[in-house]
Amino acid sequence: MKIILVGASGDVGKTAFEELSSRHEIITAGRSSGDIAVDLASPESVEAMYLQTGPVDAVISAAGEVEFGRLSDMTADTFRYGLENKVLTQIGLVLAGLNAVNDGGSFTLTSGILDRDPVLMGAGAATANGALAGFVKAAAIDLPKNLRLNVVSPGLLEVSSDQYGAWFPGHELVSSRRVGLAYAKCVEGAITGQVVAVD
Amino acid sequence: MKIILVGASGDVGKTAFEELSSRHEIITAGRSSGDIAVDLASPESVEAMYLQTGPVDAVISAAGEVEFGRLSDMTADTFRYGLENKVLTQIGLVLAGLNAVNDGGSFTLTSGILDRDPVLMGAGAATANGALAGFVKAAAIDLPKNLRLNVVSPGLLEVSSDQYGAWFPGHELVSSRRVGLAYAKCVEGAITGQVVAVD
Numbered sequence: 001m002k003i004i005l006v007g008a009s010g011d012v013g014k015t016a017f018e019e020l021s022s023r024h025e026i027i028t029a030g031r032s033s034g035d036i037a038v039d040l041a042s043p044e045s046v047e048a049m050y051l052q053t054g055p056v057d058a059v060i061s062a063a064g065e066v067e068f069g070r071l072s073d074m075t076a077d078t079f080r081y082g083l084e085n086k087v088l089t090q091i092g093l094v095l096a097g098l099n100a101v102n103d104g105g106s107f108t109l110t111s112g113i114l115d116r117d118p119v120l121m122g123a124g125a126a127t128a129n130g131a132l133a134g135f136v137k138a139a140a141i142d143l144p145k146n147l148r149l150n151v152v153s154p155g156l157l158e159v160s161s162d163q164y165g166a167w168f169p170g171h172e173l174v175s176s177r178r179v180g181l182a183y184a185k186c187v188e189g190a191i192t193g194q195v196v197a198v199d
Numbered sequence: 200m201k202i203i204l205v206g207a208s209g210d211v212g213k214t215a216f217e218e219l220s221s222r223h224e225i226i227t228a229g230r231s232s233g234d235i236a237v238d239l240a241s242p243e244s245v246e247a248m249y250l251q252t253g254p255v256d257a258v259i260s261a262a263g264e265v266e267f268g269r270l271s272d273m274t275a276d277t278f279r280y281g282l283e284n285k286v287l288t289q290i291g292l293v294l295a296g297l298n299a300v301n302d303g304g305s306f307t308l309t310s311g312i313l314d315r316d317p318v319l320m321g322a323g324a325a326t327a328n329g330a331l332a333g334f335v336k337a338a339a340i341d342l343p344k345n346l347r348l349n350v351v352s353p354g355l356l357e358v359s360s361d362q363y364g365a366w367f368p369g370h371e372l373v374s375s376r377r378v379g380l381a382y383a384k385c386v387e388g389a390i391t392g393q394v395v396a397v398d
Contacts, residue, residue: 043275071341076242076291083282083330091326092275115333118392123337127290130333131282131326134314138325141317142270193317 002027002056003187004049006040006093007063009033011160012110012152012179016060019180020187027053030063040089043096050100058187059097060108061090066128068121068167082128086111091135098144106148108186109136113155113171113199121167129153133195140193148192152182155199174198201226201255202386203248205239205292206262208232210359211309211351211378215259218379219386226252229262239288242295249299257386258296259307260289265327267320267366281327285310290334297343305347307385308335312354312370312398320366328352332394339392347391351381354398373397 001024007013008028017026028034029049038049040063064086067078090109097107111129114122132151140149156164158173165173182196200223206212207227216225227233228248235251238244239262263285266277289308296306310328313321331350339348355363357372364372381395 071294071338072297072343074294076287076294079290079334080282080287083279083286087282087326087330088275088279091278095270095273095275098271115329115336118337118340120341123334123341126333126337127286127330128333130314130336131286131330134325134327134329134332135278135322137314137329138317138322139270142319142322144271 001025001058001187003058003060004029004053004056006030006038006059006061007110010062011157011176012154013062015157015176015180016062016183018176019184027056040093041085043092046092046096050097053100055100055102057102057105058108059093059101059106060183060187061093062110064090064110064128066125068124070120071123074123078124079127082124083131086128087131087135090132094139094149098147101147103145104147106150106187108183109151111151111153111195113153113197116197117155117171117199119167119169119171136195137193148190150186150191150194150196152179152186153195153197154179154182172199200224200257200386202257202259203228203252203255205229205237205258205260206309209261210356210375211353212261214356214375214379215261215382217375218383226255239292240284242291245291245295249296252299254299254301256301256304257307258292258300258305259382259386260292261309263289263309263327265324267323269319270322273322277323278326281323282330285327286330286334289331293338293348297346300346302344303346305349305386307382308350310350310352310394312352312396315396316354316370316398318366318368318370335394336392347389349385349390349393349395351378351385352394352396353378353381371398
């Protein structure tokens with residue numbers, strides 16, 4: 001398969017690359033690294049990426065940003081940031097890619113554990129993750145060309161624990177290998193409309 | 200209890216009023232009707248509402264708008280509309296109300312069935328509903344003063360079926376009485392961080 005991987009340089013994106021790159025042609029994309037420069041917040045940039053790649057068999061997004069913080073420090077803008085930069089960005093990648101992905105192909109997005117196993121700093125992330133869960137459940141039944149759509153929802157990765165571990169007391173870390181398998185399940189398997197949790 | 204009910208004039212808001220008004224003092228609020236005029240999209244308007252009511256024991260929101268449509272007709276703006284007008288509005292009502300609600304009080308928001316039982320026109324609604332589910336799950340563990348936070352997620356109401364029924368093939372309609380009970384469970388009960396489904 002020919003696969004676009006957005007966010008390949010992050011801890012999560014690397015797991016998908018490690019798992020899939022030996023069996024498939026991976027075109028990496030990202031804001032500041034990768035084969036193609038793309039800014040998911042810009043519809044024009046996303047369109048240009050699909051024009052540059054030509055038809056593909058799968059699109060994986062491991063890109064997205066949210067703001068972390070205590071509820072008492074948050075405003076609507078805190079939540080808006082995650083909805084814009086983790087949810088609407090990934091939704092836009094799907095909408096713009098409906099024509100670019102070949103019949104029977106797939107989109108695999110990335111959310112995270114915090115909407116099912118919350119932590120004090122994570123209300124913004126939980127809101128974004130929940131939105132993505134709702135999106136894939138509903139959008140999957142309205143896709144053309146037998147396209148499939150899923151979201152991988154990993155717990156905190158072992159390799160990310162130095163940076164974020166203090167916010168996740170008692171959470172079991174997940175290995176990059178297990179997270180990579182979730183992307184393989186979505187891309188090489190046949191499921192659709194699913195949240196693939198890696199806990 | 201003294202309870203603010205935003206969106207009291209809608210089909211869903213009416214169920215909460217019918218169930219709770221005989222036992223509690225309900226202050227209704229809405230954009231175009233109710234005891235107090237409020238625009239949830241305006242933080243200043245929400246602040247003014249809480250100043251006008253003074254301290255309350257519970258806040259119920261049955262307000263929110265999304266755009267319905269087929270995925271192929273949607274853009275990121277379609278989803279943004281629902282995230283702004285159903286999600287960030289209700290989140291703003293909670294954030295602004297943390298000081299206005301008395302110790303042990305509660306917030307009860309409203310989502311809907313489409314993130315767990317999708318229909319073709321409903322990807323925008325499903326995305327907003329999922330976001331609200333993630334929000335209450337995470338924000339509930341970071342509330343001060345023993346405040347509680349839940350979201351009622353009703354199926355299509357019998358009284359709304361003339362307007363929306365064609366988009367919900369095979370969905371069992373729910374009675375206003377059952378939906379009203381869900382608000383009573385959230386306001387008069389003790390649960391928090393829950394999606395209260397009425398299917």
